Amino acid sequence: MEKIMSEQEKNQENLENAEELTQKANDTENSAEQAEPADETASDALEEAIARVQELEEQLAETAKKEQDLLLRSRAELDNMRRRAEQDVEKAHKFALEKFSKDILNTIDNLERALATPANKEDEAVKSLFDGVELTLKELLATVARFGVEPVGAVGETFNPELHQAISMQSAEGFETNQITVVLQKGYLLNGRVIRPAMVMVAA
Structure with missing residues (x-):
């Protein structure tokens, strides 16, 4: 139990x-x-x-x-x-000299026209005057060249519309087409930029 x-x-x-x-x-x-x-x-x-x-x-x-x-x-x-x-x-x-250069160009033109004027260069007085004008022109051209002004447009060059302004075109003996035959007014550059185009006649 x-x-x-x-x-x-x-x-x-x-x-x-x-x-x-x-x-x-x-x-x-x-x-x-x-x-x-x-x-x-x-x-x-x-x-x-x-x-x-x-x-x-x-x-x-x-x-x-x-x-x-x-x-x-x-x-x-x-x-x-x-x-x-x-x-x-x-x-x-x-x-900066662009305006001044353009004004100087007129003086250069006048001196070149004076030298192109026919005159009796056998006369000593006239010869001395011409020599003085020529010397002045050379000195002036050298001065503006030092500041970057250079002429463009010469007889025999090929016409360039960026540099030259054609007044007329006519056939000319001894020149090829588009050659400059006559320079009526020289052109000028200022540091490579046109400040006055050359006025020219071009062979047709």
Whole structure:
């Protein structure tokens, strides 16, 4: 009888232990189920944070690129402005004498006409006068040449509409077509730019 009671007690104890283990297993499962949504929430938050960081990095890279482009354009524009300013200064230096040079050309023309005037050069007074005029003309031409003024238009040259102004065209013996036969008035350049075209007659 005692043995039966002992077996019953033992079975009762085992049953209680089994129920306790089952309860613990259920508690553990419930805890896992509760933890799973928390893990999913944390994972979603992490992914959202990573996506936001990537978005910010892309925005930062785009902003840096725009700033770099703006900087390059600003530098290029500054270089262009500097070059234009240097060119303007250079042109101002080169062509500052243009108006003065044009006025001097009239004096040169008058001296050349004076030398072309027929006169009795055997007379010492006339000869001295001509020599003085010729010397003055040479000195004046040398002076303006030092400042970039040079004559254009000579008999025998090929007609160039950028340098010459044709008054008439007519056939002339010993000249080819478009050759200058007569120079009515010399032309002049100032540092390579025409300040007065030559007035010429051209062979047809």
